[in-house]
Amino acid sequence: MSGRAGTSKRLADVPRSAAQTRVVTAALGLFARHGVNGTSLQMIADELGVTKAAIYHQFPTKDEIVIAAVEVELVKVEAALDAADAEPDPHRALDLVLTQVIDSAVAQRGMVGVVQHDPVIVRHLARHRPFRDLMQRLSAVLTRGDAGVDARVRAAMVSAAIGGAVVHPLVADVDDDTLRTEVRRLAGDLLDRD
Amino acid sequence: MSGRAGTSKRLADVPRSAAQTRVVTAALGLFARHGVNGTSLQMIADELGVTKAAIYHQFPTKDEIVIAAVEVELVKVEAALDAADAEPDPHRALDLVLTQVIDSAVAQRGMVGVVQHDPVIVRHLARHRPFRDLMQRLSAVLTRGDAGVDARVRAAMVSAAIGGAVVHPLVADVDDDTLRTEVRRLAGDLLDRD
DNA sequence: GTCTATATGAAGATAGAC
DNA sequence: GTCTATCTTCATATAGAC
Numbered sequence: 145m146s147g148r149a150g151t152s153k154r155l156a157d158v159p160r161s162a163a164q165t166r167v168v169t170a171a172l173g174l175f176a177r178h179g180v181n182g183t184s185l186q187m188i189a190d191e192l193g194v195t196k197a198a199i200y201h202q203f204p205t206k207d208e209i210v211i212a213a214v215e216v217e218l219v220k221v222e223a224a225l226d227a228a229d230a231e232p233d234p235h236r237a238l239d240l241v242l243t244q245v246i247d248s249a250v251a252q253r254g255m256v257g258v259v260q261h262d263p264v265i266v267r268h269l270a271r272h273r274p275f276r277d278l279m280q281r282l283s284a285v286l287t288r289g290d291a292g293v294d295a296r297v298r299a300a301m302v303s304a305a306i307g308g309a310v311v312h313p314l315v316a317d318v319d320d321d322t323l324r325t326e327v328r329r330l331a332g333d334l335l336d337r338d
Numbered sequence: 339m340s341g342r343a344g345t346s347k348r349l350a351d352v353p354r355s356a357a358q359t360r361v362v363t364a365a366l367g368l369f370a371r372h373g374v375n376g377t378s379l380q381m382i383a384d385e386l387g388v389t390k391a392a393i394y395h396q397f398p399t400k401d402e403i404v405i406a407a408v409e410v411e412l413v414k415v416e417a418a419l420d421a422a423d424a425e426p427d428p429h430r431a432l433d434l435v436l437t438q439v440i441d442s443a444v445a446q447r448g449m450v451g452v453v454q455h456d457p458v459i460v461r462h463l464a465r466h467r468p469f470r471d472l473m474q475r476l477s478a479v480l481t482r483g484d485a486g487v488d489a490r491v492r493a494a495m496v497s498a499a500i501g502g503a504v505v506h507p508l509v510a511d512v513d514d515d516t517l518r519t520e521v522r523r524l525a526g527d528l529l530d531r532d
Numbered sequence: 533g534t535c536t537a538t539a540t541g542a543a544g545a546t547a548g549a550c
Numbered sequence: 551g552t553c554t555a556t557c558t559t560c561a562t563a564t565a566g567a568c
């Protein structure tokens with residue numbers, strides 16, 4: 145996938161080295177289990193079998209690791225939003241985004257949840273321009289441009305439901321395929337029903 | 339599973355002093371904003387205008403504060419579950435619980451979310467018997483005893499949606515009353531629709 | 533119930549060798 | 551790219567006076 149437009153507001157313009165990717169992958173898993181504040185550089189280092197200093201050689205601060213980790217998840221959402229923008233039918237556009245977000249959430253149970261709920265990440269989401277813009281695009285698709293209270297509450301609920309449901313103990317034993325299908329169907333119901 | 343005998347599995351059997359209540363209230367607010375790991379005893383102390391040592395005089399460890407804080411929120415849920423147990427009509431029983439949980443979530447936007455999503459609290463929820471039992475009772479009401487996948491996914495989504503939606507930026511400007519009504523209606527839809 | 537003072541450890545982060 | 555060693559700051563937690 146390429147065709148990058150000239151906008152400066154996009155994610156992931158920075159290529160990562162193999163070592164950086166390893167750090168981010170390890171961090172993402174630990175963030176999902178322990179939260180950002182509950183994950184120390186020592187834990188990331190231990191996970192990779194290296195020392196903290198080796199991590200600091202790859203990223204100047206812990207914050208940069210957090211941002212890179214969030215980007216890994218959001219790039220997929222961005223791609224889905226790009227596809228949605230190219231789709232004239234708003235109903236199909238919504239379907240593209242919903243399916244992708246749910247797939248991500250189910251595939252890596254916990255990742256989407258941590259992006260939505262971890263206080264540290266939420267702060268980053270609110271502060272960094274590219275993140276804010278992306279969340280706004282996502283909201284626009286979920287509400288289908290409807291700025292009314294009803295549409296916004298639905299969008300907020302669907303958004304929260306997807307991230308939260310996949311890690312809920314109640315569905316821990318449900319296989320990925322079933323979970324994906326069920327959540328997709330119910331999310332659609334919640335958004336569409338009048 | 340109605341008549342609850344004098345089991346020892348109930349919450350909040352321990353009376354708290356005024357000073358303890360002050361600590362827990364301050365802690366709860368900070369937990370919601372910064373997460374448990376992001377909240378230090380110093381922050382709690384500062385919030386109350388006292389020193390850390392004064393806090394330690396009230397609670398032996400930070401963990402105990404976390405447990406007490408979670409109890410404050412869950413006692414309300416427990417009361418609603420008790421009322422639901424006394425209600426023969428399962429549809430009305432569900433309504434009682436749903437309304438109470440949503441009221442709590444909206445009244446203290448963030449509290450319910452932190453209980454559901456903070457990794458530290460989730461760990462406590464999974465470990466402590468009274469908490470586990472309570473969550474199980476809540477799940478039973480939300481699924482109305484249906485152990486099928488569909489019912490469990492719905493329950494998980496509703497549960498996550500309530501906690502997550504009320505803190506979503508999309509609905510930050512919606513007043514409490516409207517939010518309560520909208521969320522209650524959509525939660526009911528999600529659970530009932532076939 | 534609150535304080536001052538302190539112990540102990542782990543956190544994020546840096547310098548410089550290999 | 552990784553290491554050892556070190557710095558600073560802040561965390562949880564304790565002892566004992568008022």
